[in-house]
Amino acid sequence: MSEEEPLSNSQVESLLKQMETDAGEPPRPGAGDPEAAAQVDSPEEASAGVGVAMPGMPQVRTVNYDFKRPERVGKEQMRAMHSLHEGLARSFGATVSGMLRTMLEVKLISVDQLTYSEFVFSLDNPSCFNVLKPEPLEGHWILDISPVLSYAIIDRMLGGDPHPVESLRRPLTEIETRLIGRLVTAFSVELTEVWRNIVQLDLTVERVESNPQLVQIVPPNEVIILIGLEVSLGRNRGMMNLCIPFNTIERFNSQLSNNGWVGYSKSRPSDESRQQVSQFIDDAVVDIVVTLAKSRIKTGELLDLSVGDVITTEKDAQSPLELSVQSVPKFTVKPGAHRGKKAVRIDSIIED
Numbered sequence: 001m002s003e004e005e006p007l008s009n010s011q012v013e014s015l016l017k018q019m020e021t022d023a024g025e026p027p028r029p030g031a032g033d034p035e036a037a038a039q040v041d042s043p044e045e046a047s048a049g050v051g052v053a054m055p056g057m058p059q060v061r062t063v064n065y066d067f068k069r070p071e072r073v074g075k076e077q078m079r080a081m082h083s084l085h086e087g088l089a090r091s092f093g094a095t096v097s098g099m100l101r102t103m104l105e106v107k108l109i110s111v112d113q114l115t116y117s118e119f120v121f122s123l124d125n126p127s128c129f130n131v132l133k134p135e136p137l138e139g140h141w142i143l144d145i146s147p148v149l150s151y152a153i154i155d156r157m158l159g160g161d162p163h164p165v166e167s168l169r170r171p172l173t174e175i176e177t178r179l180i181g182r183l184v185t186a187f188s189v190e191l192t193e194v195w196r197n198i199v200q201l202d203l204t205v206e207r208v209e210s211n212p213q214l215v216q217i218v219p220p221n222e223v224i225i226l227i228g229l230e231v232s233l234g235r236n237r238g239m240m241n242l243c244i245p246f247n248t249i250e251r252f253n254s255q256l257s258n259n260g261w262v263g264y265s266k267s268r269p270s271d272e273s274r275q276q277v278s279q280f281i282d283d284a285v286v287d288i289v290v291t292l293a294k295s296r297i298k299t300g301e302l303l304d305l306s307v308g309d310v311i312t313t314e315k316d317a318q319s320p321l322e323l324s325v326q327s328v329p330k331f332t333v334k335p336g337a338h339r340g341k342k343a344v345r346i347d348s349i350i351e352d
Contacts, residue, residue, distance in 0.1 A: 073113045073225060073246055080256040082111045084194055085227050085242075092190045092229075099186060100156050102233070109239075110228040117220035119243055126171040126210035130184050131217065134248065135202040140217040142243035143184060149231055149238025154179050156233065171210035181205065187240070198255050218245045225249075290333060290344055291322045320347050 086108050093106035119142075123129070128145040147169065154176050155161075172180065188203040195201050209215050218224070227242040249256070293313040305311075320332040323344060333344035 073223065074253075077253060077256045078111060078113070078225075081225060081227070082108070084198075085111065085229075088190055088194045089229055091193065092187055093231075095186050095190060096183065099182065100153065100233075102156060105232040106240075107230045107232075108227070109230045110226070112226045112228070113223055113246070114226060115220065116218050116222050116224050116243070116245070119224055119226055119241075120212045120215075123212045123241070124169075125212060126169065127212055128172060128177075128180055129209040129212045129215060131206045131209070131215060132188070133204050133206050135204070137199070137201070137248045139245055139248040140206065141203075141245070141248070142215070142217065142241075143187060144212065144239075144241040144243070145180065145183070146238035146240070148236060149233070149240065150176075150180055152233050152236035152238070153183055157182070161234075172208075177208055181208075191242075198252055218247070222247065286326050289324045289327070290335070291324065322350075 089106045089108045093104055096106070097104045123144055124147055127147060128150045130143040130145070132141040132143055134141050150172060157179050184205055188205075192201045192203055223246045225244045225246060227244070229240040229242070231238055231240055293315040295311065295313040295315075297311070320334055321344065322329050323331040323333045323346070329350050331346045331350060332348045333346050336343050336345060
């Protein structure tokens with residue numbers, strides 16, 4: 001382009017736009033230096049303090065700490081509490097199934113640590129809120145039973161077939177409280193048993209409340225361990241929550257550690273437990289089957305069978321028969337009769 005040639009309109013507009021752009025945006029740091037630009041973090045990372053690296057120093061990741069929810073319970077203690085109350089769920093489910101004479105399933109859902117205020121405000125109101133006194137420990141424990149589960153169990157105790165009830169929201173009556181007390185007593189017995197290897201508890205129910213917010217066993221910010229059990233009764237599902245303030249069991253930290261728990265998980269059976277297991281076994285009904293003989297025939301021969309046909313087997317007529325208990329061979333026997341009924345006489349025991 002010569003010095004005397006004038007600029008066109010399009011060229012003038014392009015120059016004006018370029019001047020406006022250069023005047024409106026300040027130069028970015030490290031715009032011409034790729035290495036400097038790589039050290040500049042995004043605004044989100046800079047504000048959160050994540051991934052910020054200073055020149056000559058390794059990258060450090062910062063983690064937020066909530067002073068309202070301090071982690072006072074160690075991971076080993078939490079694992080021990082989980083293992084401890086898994087056994088509680090199994091034994092309590094078996095006990096209540098026998099008490100209600102129906103199938104009831106109990107699952108350990110969660111073992112968490114949170115503050116007491118968070119626990120209280122997460123519950124239904126009204127609820128079945130049982131305050132337990134765990135002698136010889138100081139303080140109190142809480143056993144909360146959801147209303148849906150409470151009414152279903154009470155209905156079953158009175159001979160009904162409970163159906164899911166979602167709209168029933170009222171406190172338990174005095175009679176209903178006494179009925180649900182049987183469930184709380186059974187829970188206390190099983191809880192005492194699983195804690196026996198750590199501390200010998202004597203659990204008693206001090207009082208039962210319908211409004212959880214009226215009970216203040218510890219300060220609102222005190223750390224508690226929450227054991228969540230899901231109970232299934234037919235089509236009804238409800239939660240049983242056991243609240244254990246950490247300050248009541250803090251002195252048993254060493255026994256609740258992972259290494260210590262291995263030693264405490266094994267104990268010799270007591271005479272009472274032996275007698276209870278023997279009683280359950282004595283009342284159990286088993287099936288016994290005596291096998292006369294076994295053989296194989298073709299399908300065509302099976303279709304041609306008729307009344308009066310004789311089926312021969314490879315088993316010798318004088319050989320003993322096999323008696324099975326619950327489909328497991330246990331004895332060899334010989335057939336006979338006793339008081340006009342078919343009978344067998346045990347000859348020997350089949351060794352495994």
